Amino acid sequence: MISGVYKIRNIVNDKFYLGSSKEIENRWEGHKQWLRGGYHDNPKLQHAWNKYGEKNFVFEIVEEIPLKSLLNREQHYLDLWESYKRGKGYNICPTANGGDNITHNPNKAAFIKKMREINTGEGNGMYGKQHTKKTIKDMKEKSVGRYTLDWFIERYGKRKGEWKFEERRQMLSNRKINYSHDNKMTGTKRGPMSEEVKKRISERKLKMRLIRKDLHFEILSGKLTLPQIESKYGISKTTILRERRKLAQQKTPSEDGVVIC
Numbered sequence: 001m002i003s004g005v006y007k008i009r010n011i012v013n014d015k016f017y018l019g020s021s022k023e024i025e026n027r028w029e030g031h032k033q034w035l036r037g038g039y040h041d042n043p044k045l046q047h048a049w050n051k052y053g054e055k056n057f058v059f060e061i062v063e064e065i066p067l068k069s070l071l072n073r074e075q076h077y078l079d080l081w082e083s084y085k086r087g088k089g090y091n092i093c094p095t096a097n098g099g100d101n102i103t104h105n106p107n108k109a110a111f112i113k114k115m116r117e118i119n120t121g122e123g124n125g126m127y128g129k130q131h132t133k134k135t136i137k138d139m140k141e142k143s144v145g146r147y148t149l150d151w152f153i154e155r156y157g158k159r160k161g162e163w164k165f166e167e168r169r170q171m172l173s174n175r176k177i178n179y180s181h182d183n184k185m186t187g188t189k190r191g192p193m194s195e196e197v198k199k200r201i202s203e204r205k206l207k208m209r210l211i212r213k214d215l216h217f218e219i220l221s222g223k224l225t226l227p228q229i230e231s232k233y234g235i236s237k238t239t240i241l242r243e244r245r246k247l248a249q250q251k252t253p254s255e256d257g258v259v260i261c
Contacts (some may be wrong), residue, residue, distance in 0.1 A: 002062040002173060005074050008090075010048055012056050017045045017090040018083045020074040022067050028059045038155045045090040071096045149222040165222055173248040211235075212243070219244050 002024045009016040009033060021027035034040040049057065065073045074096035083089025121127060124260045131139075145151055147168065153161035193201075208215075211233055218229050219240065226237055 002061065002064055003067050003070060005062040005070070005077055007060040007062055008045065009050055009058050009060055010056055010090075011058055012052050015048070015087075015089050016083060017042065018062070018074065018077055018081065020070040020096065021068065024061060031059075037157070039160070041093055042090060043090060048090060103234070121257070143225075143226065145225060169222065173244075207235075208239075214234060215243060216247060219247060 003020075003022040004024055005020045006024050006028070007016045007018055008028075019027070031040070032054075035046060036054070038046065038050070040046040040049070063073060078084065078091065078094060078096055081089065082094075084091040084094045105198065147165075149162070151164045152165040152168075154160060154166055196235060215229070215233060215235075218224050218232070224232065226240055229235075229240055230237055
């Protein structure tokens, strides 16, 4: 097996990911497996792979190096080519320390600070620009169904997908966020409501009594996104979030056996 520094290069724009390994061939097979499965630790490389397709990436050996010198030579090429910078490459970390991903990077705080400096102001690709209406529409369409249980399973496989979905659901339910909207009426006495307003409130309450059971099932199943639930039941995002908080506070098993927490 060859040990050394390698590139995963995009032949369309010549941007690349730089890495090192004591067994380059096995490492390349590992990269391909993760990228094809859609769960590579490097989100920049994964996004590019998804966008341009496997056929537009080539694997290249930069230099064959003894195992003891791997990180030093990888750092040499990182400093030389700066493949962690926007527009140059797909590396995340500017140092060769075996932690080229955000979540587990041992220098996470320093990396985030450096990336902010690199991508702030004119260094940001969208500096002085605005998305077109078509681009905004396309992004909204692509986001439909994201982060649902089916989305996680399709992306990571059944076992890992279910675990990641539950992990995200727990994280969201434990966040200390006030979703309530400040209507500027705190401490102010309301005047008498009109008959029209009373009628609207009564209709909303009646509707919630009729759909609450189905709505709770949709929230717990995770099969639909918030916009999809809004559209299906004709209710606001605020209402859905309020019902989700109620479910989280119950901390009891639901009728279908799902533990709410």
